[in-house]
Amino acid sequence: MANLSIKYLGAEFKNPTVLASGVTGVTAATWRSVVNSGAGGITTKSIWLNEHKGHKNPTIITTEHWMMNAVGLPDAGLEKAQQEIDEYNKTKPAPLIASVAGGTMDEFVAIAEKMKDLPIDILEINISCPNVEGEFGLPFACVAKDARKVVEEVKKVSGKKPVIVKLSPNVTDIKEIANACAEGGVDGFCLINTLGPGLYINIETRIPVLANKVGGISGPAIKPLAVKMVHDVYKATKLPIIGTGGITTGRDAIEIMMAGATLVGIGSAVYYRGLDVFRKVANEMNEWCDLNGVKDLSEIIGTVKM
Amino acid sequence: MENKTELPIVLEIKKVVEEAENTKTFYFDHTLNSKPGQFVMLWLPGVDEIPISVSFDDGEQFALTVFARGEASNQICGLKEGDKIGIRGPYGTMFNYAEGENLVLVGGGYGAAPLRFLANEAVKKNCKIDFMMAAKTKNKLLFVDELREMKNVTVYIATSDGSEGFKGHINETLEKVLKEKKINKIMTCGPELLMKAVGEIGDKANVQTQISIERYMKCGFGVCGQCVMDPLGIRTCVSGPVMNSKVLNMLEEFGKYRRDAEGRKQYFNK
Numbered sequence: 001m002a003n004l005s006i007k008y009l010g011a012e013f014k015n016p017t018v019l020a021s022g023v024t025g026v027t028a029a030t031w032r033s034v035v036n037s038g039a040g041g042i043t044t045k046s047i048w049l050n051e052h053k054g055h056k057n058p059t060i061i062t063t064e065h066w067m068m069n070a071v072g073l074p075d076a077g078l079e080k081a082q083q084e085i086d087e088y089n090k091t092k093p094a095p096l097i098a099s100v101a102g103g104t105m106d107e108f109v110a111i112a113e114k115m116k117d118l119p120i121d122i123l124e125i126n127i128s129c130p131n132v133e134g135e136f137g138l139p140f141a142c143v144a145k146d147a148r149k150v151v152e153e154v155k156k157v158s159g160k161k162p163v164i165v166k167l168s169p170n171v172t173d174i175k176e177i178a179n180a181c182a183e184g185g186v187d188g189f190c191l192i193n194t195l196g197p198g199l200y201i202n203i204e205t206r207i208p209v210l211a212n213k214v215g216g217i218s219g220p221a222i223k224p225l226a227v228k229m230v231h232d233v234y235k236a237t238k239l240p241i242i243g244t245g246g247i248t249t250g251r252d253a254i255e256i257m258m259a260g261a262t263l264v265g266i267g268s269a270v271y272y273r274g275l276d277v278f279r280k281v282a283n284e285m286n287e288w289c290d291l292n293g294v295k296d297l298s299e300i301i302g303t304v305k306m
Numbered sequence: 307m308e309n310k311t312e313l314p315i316v317l318e319i320k321k322v323v324e325e326a327e328n329t330k331t332f333y334f335d336h337t338l339n340s341k342p343g344q345f346v347m348l349w350l351p352g353v354d355e356i357p358i359s360v361s362f363d364d365g366e367q368f369a370l371t372v373f374a375r376g377e378a379s380n381q382i383c384g385l386k387e388g389d390k391i392g393i394r395g396p397y398g399t400m401f402n403y404a405e406g407e408n409l410v411l412v413g414g415g416y417g418a419a420p421l422r423f424l425a426n427e428a429v430k431k432n433c434k435i436d437f438m439m440a441a442k443t444k445n446k447l448l449f450v451d452e453l454r455e456m457k458n459v460t461v462y463i464a465t466s467d468g469s470e471g472f473k474g475h476i477n478e479t480l481e482k483v484l485k486e487k488k489i490n491k492i493m494t495c496g497p498e499l500l501m502k503a504v505g506e507i508g509d510k511a512n513v514q515t516q517i518s519i520e521r522y523m524k525c526g527f528g529v530c531g532q533c534v535m536d537p538l539g540i541r542t543c544v545s546g547p548v549m550n551s552k553v554l555n556m557l558e559e560f561g562k563y564r565r566d567a568e569g570r571k572q573y574f575n576k
């Protein structure tokens with residue numbers, strides 16, 4: 001029995017699996033049920049200061065290889081989020097990472113400031129959603145100076161809360177963006193957000209199926225890209241990373257940790273393996289550790305021989 | 307790993323039947339392999355995609371019954387034979403019963419749709435059915451003639467205005483039948499407050515009650531988290547729509563509120 005527990009930016013995770021933002025995470029009751037399904041930690045669906053409407057259905061389609069979504073970050077705003085966070089905190093079973101979103105720099109700063117006093121462990125700023133590009137233009141995570149600026153401004157108002165940035169894979173050089181965030185004072189990263197956007201056309205009607213037409217790609221197909229980008233950011237910044245993107249099995253989780261991740265985000269695999277994918281992945285990691293003589297999982301972080 | 311795909315397939319409407327005011331049934335030549343209680347996501351290209359229960363499935367054809375109440379359902383009800391729509395599914399849980407059981411089915415409004423499919427299947431398994439239907443008024447009643455012609459099916463009707471059947475609440479009919487007959491199971495689909503009352507009557511009479519719940523759905527396969535119920539966070543698209551009243555009694559939001567597309571609570575008016 002290996003030690004799977006991981007300390008990440010001051011919070012204790014009983015195992016490295018974390019629910020990725022936006023997958024089932026709408027209510028406190030769901031966060032709790034995901035922890036009951038074995039997750040070491042929870043990321044909330046991205047929270048906005050004010051109500052933000054998502055896109056119409058269809059919002060999610062899936063094949064055996066990939067999932068594509070354009071849910072469009074629907075959220076009822078801060079008041080509802082506060083209620084859910086307070087509800088979760090009554091019997092807080094695992095660390096809570098609050099993902100926040102905004103359309104403008106000011107909106108990010110305002111929501112971050114509100115989060116400062118809430119019982120959350122880590123603040124994750126989602127500057128990389130490809131599904132609101134139509135509304136707000138190129139995400140901040142795609143322009144180094146914007147990414148740095150948003151981190152600087154958020155750090156000014158977020159008090160003692162550790163701040164991590166959710167990075168986009170849709171960039172020429174992710175190291176440049178990560179370095180800019182590091183210079184801005186970020187404490188860690190979560191990567192990758194969805195890839196693309198991509199387009200899926202129903203050929204009988206010649207119409208794109210997603211109501212938003214295009215959507216972000218996740219799931220097994222994007223894993224090699226996620227592993228590579230985690231390694232790039234790990235090498236460039238040495239800051240702790242939540243490695244996310246296509247992680248479905250214990251072997252996948254071990255792999256992305258070897259690339260440099262401290263924690264492992266799981267989203268689409270809830271579909272591929274059910275809600276208890278967290279328990280399955282943690283058990284598979286444990287078995288692998290036992291077979292390979294690894295006593296403490298944190299030993300493997302960043303150990304890929306390149 | 308299983309070969310999984312959640313993409314709509316496009317089908318041509320073979321037949322349209324006007325069932326009642328603002329309600330139509332659409333038939334498709336397609337093997338859906340669904341069970342009573344399950345639903346599909348119905349895609350109207352360029353408009354929306356909404357969850358709709360299967361109201362008929364004989365292995366070669368299936369049907370969906372749509373009540374026009376908003377943008378998508380109104381546009382769907384305007385479709386004609388030969389028009390095309392997309393479907394994915396079937397999704398969710400089904401009504402459960404055994405060979406030869408005595409079942410009471412309680413439907414309210416378009417909630418009669420999955421119960422009609424259930425009645426068709428259950429009579430093949432030698433079940434005896436008391437089918438109770440509630441509606442505001444006569445011309446909102448669904449499938450009445452068809453059900454009356456079926457062997458082993460007894461139809462009871464209650465309308466709020468008394469334009470057909472008993473004037474008043476279907477609950478009274480239910481309580482009466484439960485006293486008079488040995489009933490194995492109650493199955494209900496309709497407005498939530500009606501189903502809550504049916505569940506309470508069933509619990510009191512010690513008869514297992516299966517309830518088909520309706521929550522806001524986006525994916526239908528357990529990923530978006532939009533359809534969850536407090537306080538257990540149960541996803542009604544995978545653990546429902548059909549759930550046992552004993553489970554629903556543990557879900558404090560049952561009969562109180564549901565969440566909208568942004569996750570905000572919307573309370574039912576009593």
Ligand SMILES: Cc1cc2nc3c(=O)[nH]c(=O)nc-3n(C[C@H](O)[C@H](O)[C@H](O)COP(=O)(O)OP(=O)(O)OC[C@H]3O[C@@H](n4cnc5c(N)ncnc54)[C@H](O)[C@@H]3O)c2cc1C
Binds near residue numbers: 374378
């Ligand atoms: C499991 C399940 C089975 C259903 N079966 C049937 C059926 O057999 N026949 C039928 O007519 N209706 C059925 N419905 C209800 C049907 O999905 C809604 O009437 C439809 O979505 C309304 O869409 P609209 O655009 O016409 O209306 P809108 O004006 O968009 O909405 C009207 C109301 O419909 C509800 N609604 C809208 N979108 C959704 C959604 N994506 N998911 C759930 N509710 C929504 C909301 O409560 C909303 O307030 C079912 C719902 C569920 C969850």
Ligand SMILES: Cc1cc2nc3c(=O)[nH]c(=O)nc-3n(C[C@H](O)[C@H](O)[C@H](O)COP(=O)(O)O)c2cc1C
Binds near residue numbers: 126192193219222269
């Ligand atoms: C349906 C869906 C909704 C998502 N919503 C969000 C969101 O609100 N905020 C966010 O930062 N990422 C969101 N994501 C991205 C995921 O958090 C994750 O970064 C991405 O899906 C890659 O991981 P995966 O392959 O394990 O799903 C969403 C992904 C999916 C599939």
Ligand code: FES
Binds near residue numbers: 527
């Ligand atoms: S409809 Fe998406 S989780 Fe149930």
